Structure formats: structure tokens, C-alpha cells
Amino acid sequence: MTDPKRPTHSSSTNPYIPKGDGDAVVQAYIAAMPGWKSALGKEIDATVEEAFPEVRKQVRWNTPFYGKDDGWLLAMYCFKTYVQITFLTGASLDPVPPKASKVEGTRYLDIFEGEALDREQLASWVRQALELPGQQL
Known part of the structure; x- marks a missing residue:
């Protein structure tokens, strides 16, 4: 039987976390990231906070988002073999993050x-x- 308090995961290993606003829900997502991905999630989260201490956080669509008053900057997502950071304005960054999007x-x-x-x-x-x-969004 599944523990009702323990998050479940998609087939890609992404945690299913109820939507919500603030740091606590993002920390719940990070804690539910499987294996090595959780430590990486903590490192990503800490780096974003160090660069922008006033960062807004939320989880929507089982994805943590990071932003500011006028919108969202980036998100992260677990796949089977990697963690993906999404840069919502990435084409305008220098250097441009390496992977293209549709x-x-x-x-x-x-x-x-x-x-x-x-x-x-x-x-x-x-x-x-x-x-x-x-x-x-």
C-alpha cells in the first residue's frame, strides 16, 4: 500500500507535488526528488536564492518555478536520467543555455x-x- 503522505512520481521520476506558493512547497518538491537529484535540486535552489534573495517560488504542474514580481524566470523538472533547468527567457541570456526548445x-x-x-x-x-x-504562465 502506498503511504498517502509520501509523494508519488511520474514515469520520468518527477515528483507529484500539490500546487502551491512559497518556499515550503518547493522544498517539498526538492525533498521528493529521487536519489542524487534531490541534492542537485537543493544546490539549484540555493544558487537561485543567493543570486536573488527576494525570489518568488511556486509549484505548478508538478514543477517548481522561480520568479519576480512581473513573472517567472526559470523552473526545474526531473527526468529519468537528468534534471532539467528551464530558462523562460533563455534565448536572451549570454551565453545562451545549450538546449533549444520548441x-x-x-x-x-x-x-x-x-x-x-x-x-x-x-x-x-x-x-x-x-x-x-x-x-x-
Whole structure:
């Protein structure tokens, strides 16, 4: 029998977390990320907070979003073999995050087990995104 207090996961290993606003719901998502992905989620979260201490957080569609007053900057999502950071205005960042999207302006960074998060680059992208209009969901 499944523990009703323990989050379930999609086939891609992404946690199913009820939608909500604020840090607590994002921390619940991070805690539910399986294995090595949880430590990476904590590192991503801490890096975003260090670059932008006033960051707004929410979980929608089982995805944590990070933003500011006028909209959202980035999100993260678990896949079977990697964690993906979504930069909602990524095409305007320098350097442009490496993975293209079908959504205009959006770019991705995929991080696989054993790869280090380039915290300096992530913080730079966050600071650059702060200068751009946030995206509405």
C-alpha cells in the first residue's frame, strides 16, 4: 500500500507535488526528488536564492518555478536520467543555455548524474534574467 503522505512520481521520476506558493512547497518538491537529484535540486535552489534573495517560488504542474514580481524566470523538472533547468527567457541570456526548445525564447540546461552544477554560470543567468521581463504562465 502506498503511504498517502509520501509523494508519488511520474514515469520520468518527477515528483507529484500539490500546487502551491512559497518556499515550503518547493522544498517539498526538492525533498521528493529521487536519489542524487534531490541534492542537485537543493544546490539549484540555493544558487537561485543567493543570486536573488527576494525570489518568488511556486509549484505548478508538478514543477517548481522561480520568479519576480512581473513573472517567472526559470523552473526545474526531473527526468529519468537528468534534471532539467528551464530558462523562460533563455534565448536572451549570454551565453545562451545549450538546449533549444520548441517554445520561442525558452532554453534548457540538462544535468546528468555525476555532472557538477556550474553555480557561477547559473547565478549569472539568474542575474541576467532579472533584467528581462518575467514570463507569465
